[in-house]
Amino acid sequence: MSWLDEVTWDANGLVPVIAQEYDTGRVLMFAWMNREALQLSSETNRAVYWSRSRNRLWHKGEESGHVQKIHEIRLDCDEDVVLLKVEQIGGIACHTGRHNCFFKILKEDTWVIDQPVIKNPDEIYKHE
Numbered sequence: 001m002s003w004l005d006e007v008t009w010d011a012n013g014l015v016p017v018i019a020q021e022y023d024t025g026r027v028l029m030f031a032w033m034n035r036e037a038l039q040l041s042s043e044t045n046r047a048v049y050w051s052r053s054r055n056r057l058w059h060k061g062e063e064s065g066h067v068q069k070i071h072e073i074r075l076d077c078d079e080d081v082v083l084l085k086v087e088q089i090g091g092i093a094c095h096t097g098r099h100n101c102f103f104k105i106l107k108e109d110t111w112v113i114d115q116p117v118i119k120n121p122d123e124i125y126k127h128e
Contacts, residue, residue, distance in 0.1 A: 002040060004035055006041060006075070006079055007035075007078075013035065014050055015038070015081065016080075017049065018030055018082070018083050019060075019086050019088075019093065020086065021085075021087070026100060027102060028099070033082060037057055037058075045070045046070065047060040047067070064124045064125065065089070066093065069089060070085060072084070091119050092119060097117040097118055097120055097124060098117055
């Protein structure tokens, strides 16, 4: 039995993944992996996700250069969520040019952006 068989995959063959900075514990992003993405991530020590919008493997940083170097891969107690402890190369995890994807905070029934854009996405993604 492969270690991949111990993961509880959803009906689409995916598992939710949280990427967390290994040194600060700060949550960077949420994504999905299929079996191949998790295996490649383990083999290369670089985060590879399944892009539902592109319907293909997505090597984090393939366009931006902001790759995630994996320090640990963890599985939760129900075996249905993966946690990646990563080093975020370039300091930007979000396609909006921010450090992480959780840049909105709820204050008095309003979502408020509390993180600056580090780099304009137009400079990161030339085709978008």
